[in-house]
Amino acid sequence: MRDIDYSNYFWQDEAIRLRAIKPEDWENHYINRFDTPARRLLECAVELPPTITEAKSFAESFSDFSANRLMFTIENLNGENVGGINLNSIDERNGTFSIGIQIDRDHRGNGYGTRAVNILLKYAFFERRLNKFNDSVLEGNEASVAMMKKVGCVQEGVRRQVFYTNGRYFNTILFGLTKDEYVEHLSKIN
Secondary structure, three states: OOOOOOOOOOOEOOOEEEEEOOHHHHHHHHHHOOOHHHHHHHHOOOOOOOOHHHHHHHHHHOOOOOOOOEEEEEEEOOOOEEEEEEEEEEEOOOOEEEEEEEEOHHHOOOOHHHHHHHHHHHHHHHOOOOOEEEEEEEOOOHHHHHHHHHOOOEEEEEEEEEEEEOOEEEEEEEEEEEHHHHHHHHHHHO
8 A cells, every 4th residue: 555645634743643443453452451540430330341342343343434423543743542432412403512532552642532522523513513511520520521611512511420330429520512612711821
């Protein structure tokens, strides 16, 4: 295959690139399932032990963007898989959506998550004509709270004691961002 010129490619910025999941990405999905603290923050529960069969099925089922959840692999510009992100809960009628993300343990703290979320926000707002990003963060997930604020989200509320894990009930912090708020946020940081 010829070399690809990414210089004008929508799905990347100065540090990361989003690409379709490939069936061979199953191994990263499998390994990430062993990071119980991170998975608990993402899924609000302790998952059953991972299996290679499930990991392969996951990668295969999301490799062609045919599902309602648009799954991407996040790579740094060296081509190293650093995590995954998805656009989900898309409601075309009301213009709402959500985003799920996990950055691999060895790559956290480099801004990859914030960069990936910004790419998906631009896609959702400026290409899909969606109008409102809604998301929630499990109480105690300070990294995700910081990221939500960094991309311009507004804390809209708290749902009290809605998830039970690790022997207690946890709140979720509700965040939202409209297209107009995002445009204003971009004008302030650019």
